[in-house]
Amino acid sequence: MKDQRLETRVDTQTIKIEARKAQVYYGTNHAIKDVDVDIMDKTVTAFIGPSGCGKSTFLRCLNRMNDTIPSCRVEGSITLEGESIYDPRVDPVQLRARIGMVFQKPNPFPKSIYDNVAYGPKIHGLTRNKAELDAIVESCLRKAALWNEVQDRLNAPGTGLSGGQQQRLCIARAIATSPEVLLMDEPCSALDPIATAQVEELIDELRSQFSVVIVTHSMQQAARVSQRTAFFHLGNLVEFGETGQIFTNPKDPRTESYISGRIG
Numbered sequence: 001m002k003d004q005r006l007e008t009r010v011d012t013q014t015i016k017i018e019a020r021k022a023q024v025y026y027g028t029n030h031a032i033k034d035v036d037v038d039i040m041d042k043t044v045t046a047f048i049g050p051s052g053c054g055k056s057t058f059l060r061c062l063n064r065m066n067d068t069i070p071s072c073r074v075e076g077s078i079t080l081e082g083e084s085i086y087d088p089r090v091d092p093v094q095l096r097a098r099i100g101m102v103f104q105k106p107n108p109f110p111k112s113i114y115d116n117v118a119y120g121p122k123i124h125g126l127t128r129n130k131a132e133l134d135a136i137v138e139s140c141l142r143k144a145a146l147w148n149e150v151q152d153r154l155n156a157p158g159t160g161l162s163g164g165q166q167q168r169l170c171i172a173r174a175i176a177t178s179p180e181v182l183l184m185d186e187p188c189s190a191l192d193p194i195a196t197a198q199v200e201e202l203i204d205e206l207r208s209q210f211s212v213v214i215v216t217h218s219m220q221q222a223a224r225v226s227q228r229t230a231f232f233h234l235g236n237l238v239e240f241g242e243t244g245q246i247f248t249n250p251k252d253p254r255t256e257s258y259i260s261g262r263i264g
């Protein structure tokens with residue numbers, strides 16, 4: 001299974017997000033330097049690299065989540081389907097419905113399990129009646145491998161779930177608006193191996209509909225779920241290519257050292 005996925009060829013596809021000469025500064029700290037990346041449609045892209053190299057920082061640039069950090073400044077060009085996401089006319093809230101995010105630390109709303117998932121479809125007017133909303137909530141909770149554990153207590157608060165369950169709830173919430181791109185920052189770090197396997201299966205399923213970008217510290221996970229991998233080191237994008245090539249035949253000695261466990 002694993003080998004077969006490693007060999008999955010990346011077809012010629014549409015570029016969904018394009019970053020050119022992206023720079024991120026936190027005050028005087030130059031955290032992301034000159035990064036060029038194409039995020040392809042219907043593809044899982046993994047961001048790997050040692051702690052502090054800028055994976056989360058760069059991921060947050062892709063849906064303007066860095067806007068919320070006062071010291072943070074983003075330069076260069078980042079486009080979604082050819083349109084700059086930093087254009088003053090772009091509403092970050094609308095943008096984040098198109099480019100959803102799952103954070104490392106689960107952050108359910110202080111609402112019921114049902115309302116956490118129903119919130120997005122409701123505010124964006126995606127359903128016509130309660131039955132349709134119920135159906136979306138159920139299907140998203142099923143996809144996030146949480147339905148069996150919560151179907152009897154949909155009205156209980158989301159914050160009352162275990163850490164791993166909360167993370168699956170956040171995944172269900174993120175997919176409920178059918179985003180075009182889903183950004184996931186170490187989404188499995190609070191999950192047990194069973195839930196991790198279920199989330200990896202979900203990621204594989206999601207790529208038939210949209211792009212997924214996943215930050216992970218697990219090289220096995222990157223190899224299992226992604227078709228393209230980007231290796232970051234000290235704020236630079238060192239190497240970006242097909243996942244199979246990055247893991248079996250890296251071109252840069254820094255990538256080689258990282259994947260063989262010598263740095264990081």
Ligand SMILES: Nc1ncnc2c1ncn2[C@@H]1O[C@H](COP(=O)(O)OP(=O)(O)OP(=O)(O)O)[C@@H](O)[C@H]1O
Pocket residue numbers: 026029031049050051052053054055056057058069071
């Ligand atoms: N909110 C912030 N304010 C100031 N500096 C920050 C902030 N977030 C990150 N940084 C700095 O930016 C650099 C990159 O950090 P980032 O969190 O993007 O790394 P990372 O690759 O995601 O690391 P990890 O694997 O540990 O999550 C680091 O030097 C970090 O200290």
Ligand SMILES: [Mg+2]
Pocket residue numbers: 055056057185
């Ligand atoms: Mg991080």
